[in-house]
Amino acid sequence: MAHTPLLAKPHTFYVRPAPGWLDLLEGEATQILESPLQKYKFVPKISYLQGVVKVHRCDWRQGLELLFRTTIAHDMEWLVSEFSCGSWSDLEKGLARTRWAEILPENVKTAHIAVNLHQGFTSGTAKLRTLFCNLTGIGHSTGEDEQRIKCELRGNRFRILISMAGRPLYQRGYKTVLSAIAPLPEHHAAACVRWVMGDPHKSAPVKNIYIPFAGSGTLGFETLLVLSGAGVGAFDRSFACESFPFNSRATLAFLRKRISQQLKHIKPTPTVVWNDINSQAIQDLQKNIDGFPAPAHHQVESGDFFQFLPNFSGSDPILLLLNPPYGDRLAKKTVPTRLFSQIGKQINIIFEKYKGQLRVGCICPDEMTWRAVISNVPSEKSETRHFTHGGKDMRLVRWGSVE
Numbered sequence: 001m002a003h004t005p006l007l008a009k010p011h012t013f014y015v016r017p018a019p020g021w022l023d024l025l026e027g028e029a030t031q032i033l034e035s036p037l038q039k040y041k042f043v044p045k046i047s048y049l050q051g052v053v054k055v056h057r058c059d060w061r062q063g064l065e066l067l068f069r070t071t072i073a074h075d076m077e078w079l080v081s082e083f084s085c086g087s088w089s090d091l092e093k094g095l096a097r098t099r100w101a102e103i104l105p106e107n108v109k110t111a112h113i114a115v116n117l118h119q120g121f122t123s124g125t126a127k128l129r130t131l132f133c134n135l136t137g138i139g140h141s142t143g144e145d146e147q148r149i150k151c152e153l154r155g156n157r158f159r160i161l162i163s164m165a166g167r168p169l170y171q172r173g174y175k176t177v178l179s180a181i182a183p184l185p186e187h188h189a190a191a192c193v194r195w196v197m198g199d200p201h202k203s204a205p206v207k208n209i210y211i212p213f214a215g216s217g218t219l220g221f222e223t224l225l226v227l228s229g230a231g232v233g234a235f236d237r238s239f240a241c242e243s244f245p246f247n248s249r250a251t252l253a254f255l256r257k258r259i260s261q262q263l264k265h266i267k268p269t270p271t272v273v274w275n276d277i278n279s280q281a282i283q284d285l286q287k288n289i290d291g292f293p294a295p296a297h298h299q300v301e302s303g304d305f306f307q308f309l310p311n312f313s314g315s316d317p318i319l320l321l322l323n324p325p326y327g328d329r330l331a332k333k334t335v336p337t338r339l340f341s342q343i344g345k346q347i348n349i350i351f352e353k354y355k356g357q358l359r360v361g362c363i364c365p366d367e368m369t370w371r372a373v374i375s376n377v378p379s380e381k382s383e384t385r386h387f388t389h390g391g392k393d394m395r396l397v398r399w400g401s402v403e
């Protein structure tokens with residue numbers, strides 16, 4: 001019996017968020033799917049499934065668009081196959097039905113194969129992986145393979161998922177220099193920006209951005225990305241799915257072009273003031289700014305945040321985003337609560353200067369530093385939310401007048 005070509009079928013994708021940002025990812029995915037850049041064959045549906053956003057009945061090409069336009073996702077997986085599986089022989093039959101030759105490029109001999117088993121007929125992870133490798137002819141590799149395959153057995157359902165991204169989506173590829181200090185991963189930064197900005201349809205467009213403690217610049221670059229409405233496909237990185245043999249080359253080329261153009265058209269052109277005390281960080285930041293494709297007026301200020309006040313003209317909204325140092329990044333003898341309390345006071349000074357214009361988001365690494373900040377914020381209501389970074393419970397507090 002002839003198969004329906006893969007491009008002509010509806011597909012299911014699992015979109016995985018930066019940890020702690022599922023609701024925001026759902027909002028982002030909905031917005032992307034409801035504003036398609038071209039016509040698609042099916043109308044996709046969104047639902048939640050154990051910490052992921054599940055998109056079903058989706059045109060393959062629209063799946064590509066979602067991948068290229070997301071900013072908050074960590075990965076997007078394509079559900080290649082799903083079948084009922086209560087024994088080794090069910091597994092063998094199911095794997096034999098999967099159209100591997102159409103899915104993976106001929107030259108793929110190895111992939112990273114993850115196995116997740118939960119209350120199924122077996123708990124033998126190693127045995128299952130070996131069988132999968134024998135039946136598919138794909139070897140398991142723990143290296144930096146572009147192809148990542150997941151085998152999941154939950155009860156009697158067996159699923160095979162392939163990563164559309166390959167390398168995680170926070171690896172954007174826009175930084176010329178990666179700072180020695182571990183920065184906030186890009187997808188977390190994008191989520192922080194989105195949450196602090198609130199609903200872009202309700203707020204006045206952000207014209208001014210102030211990024212103290214800038215480091216390699218992640219928060220500032222992700223702000224420009226979010227303002228442009230583009231996504232990870234705007235940058236010079238590859239995606240594992242680009243090598244799938246059945247893929248639509250025309251759609252890939254169209255999306256690359258459209259989304260990178262979108263990044264170059266932020267209206268109005270924002271002004272970004274960056275600040276860092278470390279001269280090496282400033283040099284690296286400048287190189288990253290020079291290589292970043294979005295338009296902006298940049299002002300880079302080397303020096304102490306507590307000694308500097310930015311100068312924005314006019315009464316346009318200002319977005320102030322802070323990722324202050326913590327843990328190993330703190331200078332010796334610095335008392336974290338004292339530093340964050342000082343930060344709260346300095347933000348008050350900026351508030352006084354720009355009454356009614358300022359929207360602030362400050363990342364706090366724990367409860368003590370968070371308390372130190374919020375005990376100093378102006379009387380306007382502040383809101384806090386939690387996210388997980390490197391296994392650590394982080395807080396992001398937002399407040400201010402722009403909405």
Ligand SMILES: C[S@@+](CC[C@H](N)C(=O)[O-])C[C@H]1O[C@@H](n2cnc3c(N)ncnc32)[C@H](O)[C@@H]1O
Nearest residue numbers: 183213215216218276277278304305323324325
């Ligand atoms: C947590 S890192 C920022 C990481 C940054 N978000 C990134 O993506 O690379 C903190 C940065 O604050 C800078 N810093 C520390 N104390 C400062 C101060 N008093 N004024 C300005 N910058 C400071 C450090 O040099 C460091 O680059």
